[in-house]
Structures are given as C-alpha cells and as structure tokens.
Amino acid sequence: MSARIEHLLRAEAPQVLGALVRRFGRFDVAEDAVQEALLAAGRTWEADGVPADPRSWLIRVGYRRMVDLLRSDQARHRRELEAGVTDLAMADPSRGTGPVSAVDDSLTLLLLCCHPALSPSDQVALTLRAVGGLTTAEIAHAHGTTEATMGTRISRAKQRLVRAGARFTPPEEADLPRRTAVVMKVLYLIFNEGYTASAGAALTRVDLTAEAIRLARMLHAARPEDAEASGLLALMLLTEARRPARTGRDEALVPLHAQDRARWDQALADEGVALIDAVWPRREHGPYQIQAAIAAVHTSAGEPERTDWPQIAVLYLWLERLTPTAPVRLSRVVAVAHAYGPARGLALLDDLNHRHGLETDPLVRHRARAVRAHLLRLTGATSDAASLYREAADLTANEVERRYLLEEAARLT
Amino acid sequence: MKYLLLGYTPAAAWDAATADAPTPEALAAFAAYQEFERELRETGELVSTEGLGHPAVSTTVRPVPDGVVATDGPFAELKEVLASFAVIDVSGHERAVQIASRIVAALGEPVEIRPIMGAEFTA
Numbered sequence: 001m002s003a004r005i006e007h008l009l010r011a012e013a014p015q016v017l018g019a020l021v022r023r024f025g026r027f028d029v030a031e032d033a034v035q036e037a038l039l040a041a042g043r044t045w046e047a048d049g050v051p052a053d054p055r056s057w058l059i060r061v062g063y064r065r066m067v068d069l070l071r072s073d074q075a076r077h078r079r080e081l082e083a084g085v086t087d088l089a090m091a092d093p094s095r096g097t098g099p100v101s102a103v104d105d106s107l108t109l110l111l112l113c114c115h116p117a118l119s120p121s122d123q124v125a126l127t128l129r130a131v132g133g134l135t136t137a138e139i140a141h142a143h144g145t146t147e148a149t150m151g152t153r154i155s156r157a158k159q160r161l162v163r164a165g166a167r168f169t170p171p172e173e174a175d176l177p178r179r180t181a182v183v184m185k186v187l188y189l190i191f192n193e194g195y196t197a198s199a200g201a202a203l204t205r206v207d208l209t210a211e212a213i214r215l216a217r218m219l220h221a222a223r224p225e226d227a228e229a230s231g232l233l234a235l236m237l238l239t240e241a242r243r244p245a246r247t248g249r250d251e252a253l254v255p256l257h258a259q260d261r262a263r264w265d266q267a268l269a270d271e272g273v274a275l276i277d278a279v280w281p282r283r284e285h286g287p288y289q290i291q292a293a294i295a296a297v298h299t300s301a302g303e304p305e306r307t308d309w310p311q312i313a314v315l316y317l318w319l320e321r322l323t324p325t326a327p328v329r330l331s332r333v334v335a336v337a338h339a340y341g342p343a344r345g346l347a348l349l350d351d352l353n354h355r356h357g358l359e360t361d362p363l364v365r366h367r368a369r370a371v372r373a374h375l376l377r378l379t380g381a382t383s384d385a386a387s388l389y390r391e392a393a394d395l396t397a398n399e400v401e402r403r404y405l406l407e408e409a410a411r412l413t
Numbered sequence: 414m415k416y417l418l419l420g421y422t423p424a425a426a427w428d429a430a431t432a433d434a435p436t437p438e439a440l441a442a443f444a445a446y447q448e449f450e451r452e453l454r455e456t457g458e459l460v461s462t463e464g465l466g467h468p469a470v471s472t473t474v475r476p477v478p479d480g481v482v483a484t485d486g487p488f489a490e491l492k493e494v495l496a497s498f499a500v501i502d503v504s505g506h507e508r509a510v511q512i513a514s515r516i517v518a519a520l521g522e523p524v525e526i527r528p529i530m531g532a533e534f535t536a
Contacts, residue, residue, distance in 0.1 A: 023470075026470075
C-alpha cells in the first residue's frame with residue numbers, strides 16, 4: 001500500500017468509526033466493520049484508484065460489513081431464502097446516508113478507548129486500532145506479540161467497554177479534564193513504547209512514536225484550551241526532534257551531551273518550542289508542560305556546555321512535587337550535578353536514595369547505578385564507577401543500553 | 414389527508430444484496446420510481462420519503478417491569494421487512510392507492526398504506 005493511501009486511511013479511520021457508531025450504536029461491532037473496510041480499501045484502492053469521496057466509500061463498505069456482522073449474530077438460525085429483488089433503498093448512492101457527518105468524532109473516540117474501565121495496555125491497544133487505524137497485526141508487531149493474542153485482547157477490551165455501559169457520547173464538561181488526562185497518559189505511553197523499546201535490540205520503533213504524535217496533534221486540535229494537551233504535544237515533538245542523533249553507528253546509544261546537535265530535526269524542535277512558549281504564560285502548568293519546558297531548555301542551548309542547568313534543576317524540582325516518581329528524582333540528581341557539581345549531585349542522590357530507595361526500585365535501579373557511576377567518575381573514583389556501570393548493565397533488559405553501560409565500564413579499566 | 418406508505422422487501426433479498434452491486438434492471442426501476450417521486454413533489458403531495466437501514470442495525474426499546482430496556486435487533490423477525498417509507502398528503506384514500514400502485518408497479522415490492530390519524534379522528 002502506498003504511503004499516501006495508508007496516511008489517508010489512518011486519518012479517516014476515526015471519522016468513519018464515529019459516523020457508524022453515532023448512527024447505529026454498537027461500538028464493538030462497528031469497530032470490527034471499520035477494520036474490515038480499511039483492509040478492503042487497502043486492497044482495492046491501490047489498483048482501482050482512490051474514490052472521489054474516500055470517507056463515504058469507507059462508511060458505505062463499513063455499514064455493509066456491520067450489517068453482515070450483526071445479521072450473522074442475530075439471525076444465525078434463520079434460513080437463507082433465495083435471492084430475488086435487489087434492495088433499492090441502498091442501491092442508489094445519491095440516496096445513501098445523506099451528507100457525511102461534519103462532526104469530528106476523534107476526541108469522543110479517544111475518550112471512549114481510554115475509558116477508565118480498561119487497563120492501560122487495553123487502552124493503548126484499542127486506541128491504536130480504533131483511533132489510529134492500525135491493523136491488529138501492526139499493533140501486535142509493535143508490542144512483540146502475536147496477532148491472535150492482540151486480537152483477543154482488543155476484542156476483550158471491547159466487551160469490557162460494553163459491560164461497563166460506556167457510550168459513544170462526550171463526557172460531562174466537569175468530567176472532561178479527568179478523562180482527557182487518561183487519554184494523555186495513554187498517548188504518552190504509546191510514545192514511550194515507540195521511543196525506547198523496553199526489551200530487544202531496536203532502540204526506537206518509529207511507527208509508534210509517529211502514531212503517538214499524530215494522535216497528540218489530534219487531541220491538541222480538539223482541545224486547544226487544554227494547556228497540558230499542548231504541553232504533551234510539545235514534549236513529544238522536542239523528544240522526537242533528537243531521535244536522528246540518539247543512535248550512532250551500530251545502533252549504539254548516544255547520550256544527550258554527546259549528540260551531534262546538527263542532526264536534530266530543527267523543524268520539529270522549533271514547533272515544539274513555539275508550542276510550549278505559547279502555552280507557558282497561561283500559568284496552568286502541569287507535568288507535560290514542565291517536561292516540555294525542560295526539553296526546550298536543552299534544545300535552546302546551541303551546545304551542551306551552554307545548557308542552563310540551574311533552570312533545569314528548578315524545573316525538575318517542580319516536576320518532582322507534581323509527580324514524585326523515581327525517574328523524575330533521578331533526573332533531578334543529574335541536573336543538580338550539572339548545575340552545582342558532582343559532589344552536590346552525589347549528596348542529593350544519597351539523600352533521595354535514603355528516603356525513597358532509588359537503588360532498589362525496579363524501575364530505576366539500573367539508572368540509579370549508572371548515574372552514581374557517572375558522578376563517581378567525575379569525582380575521580382574510577383574503579384567504584386566501573387563496577388557500578390557493570391552492575392547497571394546487568395540490571396537492564398535493553399540491549400542497546402546494556403552495551404553502552406559496558407563500554408563506559410571498559411573505558412575506566 | 415395524510416397517509417404513511419410502508420415499503421416492504423423480502424429479508425433474504427436484502428441480505429443477499431448487501432454485499433453486491435444492484436443489477437441494471439433494479440437501477441432502471443429505481444430511476445423510474447425517482448421520476449415519479451419528482452412528479453409527486455411538484456404536485457405537493459409528497460411530504461417526505463426515506464430509505465431505512467437494514468433491520469440488523471435497528472434497536473428495539475421495550476417496557477419492562479422496572480422501566481425500559483433497549484435491545485439490539487428488530488422488534489420482530491419477519492420474512493418481509495420494512496425498507497422505506499413515505500408520507501403523502503393527498504385528496505383521499507383513492508389517490509393514495511393510485512400513488513402506491515404506481516410505486517409498486519415501478520419497484521415490484523409491496524407497499525402498505527396506513528392512514529395518518531388527524532385531529533378529527535382522535536377526539
């Protein structure tokens with residue numbers, strides 16, 4: 001399938017699903033029908049050309065598939081009679097469903113797929129399929145699982161939505177910020193899944209990051225008044241901008257300070273900085289905006305030595321108050337060490353480790369060791385640093401990171 | 414006087430047609446019907462007319478002891494199902510039958526005429 005058709009289908013998927021669910025209900029069945037319509041389009045458009053009104057085409061085919069699915073559901077027992085007269089109401093395209101709905105259903109769909117009744121992994125899978133228009137096979141591939149497993153997960157998630165009485169209607173205005181927050185969490189999760197594979201050799205999964213950015217753009221367009229939605233998009237763009245410089249030869253990891261900044265995607269970076277600059281003065285700061293602001297400070301420094309580390313340290317302190325998590329604490333240690341020297345960094349690491357057990361936290365224990373190793377090296381304690389790098393390497397499942405840590409250790413001995 | 418015209422179609426035919434393109438004969442019949450529809454609009458006798466979705470996409474709402482419940486699917490499983498309707502506003506029953514006859518002749522499917530009860534019959 002050509003990239004143009006694929007892009008078109010991805011963009012239309014939520015609109016087509018929205019049109020079918022709005023009219024007929026039955027999100028679960030409609031979602032399957034849209035998936036089949038997308039597959040049918042992918043097969044035929046390449047050869048026959050893209051129809052004049054692709055959305056109407058998809059809605060029509062999706063509707064037919066929906067009727068078929070419902071019919072086999074409802075009337076399995078009914079004997080098929082001999083085919084006779086063609087149905088006329090459906091036959092003439094000009095008498096179809098009328099003008100295609102101009103309502104943008106993507107936000108409603110996003111909110112539905114990120115329903116609180118679903119687990120985060122179900123929310124991710126369903127969002128990718130129903131809103132992102134990815135096939136079950138693509139989602140399965142991106143998560144390193146089989147198509148059958150992913151298909152089962154998606155269909156169970158849909159059943160759970162039906163049981164939870166989830167409806168295809170926007171939530172109450174008062175409920176919207178809370179529900180939007182879940183959507184942002186899911187999109188950021190998708191982005192991070194794409195950005196750093198937690199296991200395996202490939203450091204980046206381009207498709208998922210691109211998909212997350214596309215969906216974050218969609219969310220930002222639907223909720224321009226939500227400062228955090230702007231912040232999330234800015235954060236993704238600024239992070240993605242560094243991707244070309246993040247891996248060197250042999251897919252080796254290149255840390256931020258050593259990255260060739262000329263290889264950063266300047267257009268993405270500019271867009272991200274502009275977004276966060278525009279939204280920051282609203283003073284509705286949240287975790288995504290603060291993280292975007294940190295990324296923007298890095299981006300604005302022409303070279304690593306000119307990074308405004310004291311400002312980054314303050315932003316991390318702010319972020320830690322809003323989201324007191326181990327990775328944020330560790331990042332603050334790094335920022336403080338850059339701003340005020342490795343001794344101050346080590347002191348803060350000791351303090352945070354003492355109070356919050358960073359070196360036993362399974363999420364960051366390898367990174368906590370890597371950071372300590374780095375700071376020890378800067379103070380001259382090279383042999384301690386080397387053994388800590390090796391400990392860190394043993395604790396990570398990411399092949400690329402592991403190799404990087406072992407190389408650092410080797411350099412010290 | 415208003416009448417509701419209910420157009421029926423065999424369920425099996427509809428099911429068979431969902432996946433396929435209509436035959437040229439069916440398209441020609443439909444074109445003839447549309448021409449008649451235009452005539453009725455000009456005389457002002459046609460109030461409105463619409464084709465309906467497949468019965469499979471219908472939802473039936475029923476009363477139950479503790480409220481109402483909506484279920485997916487048609488009210489009843491029938492061999493002949495409602496496929497379209499029209500509301501006409503005509504001089505009387507005889508004209509309604511005349512109109513329905515022309516529709517049936519064009520489309521080849523049965524039409525039921527139901528008088529719409531005006532204020533004079535409800536008192």
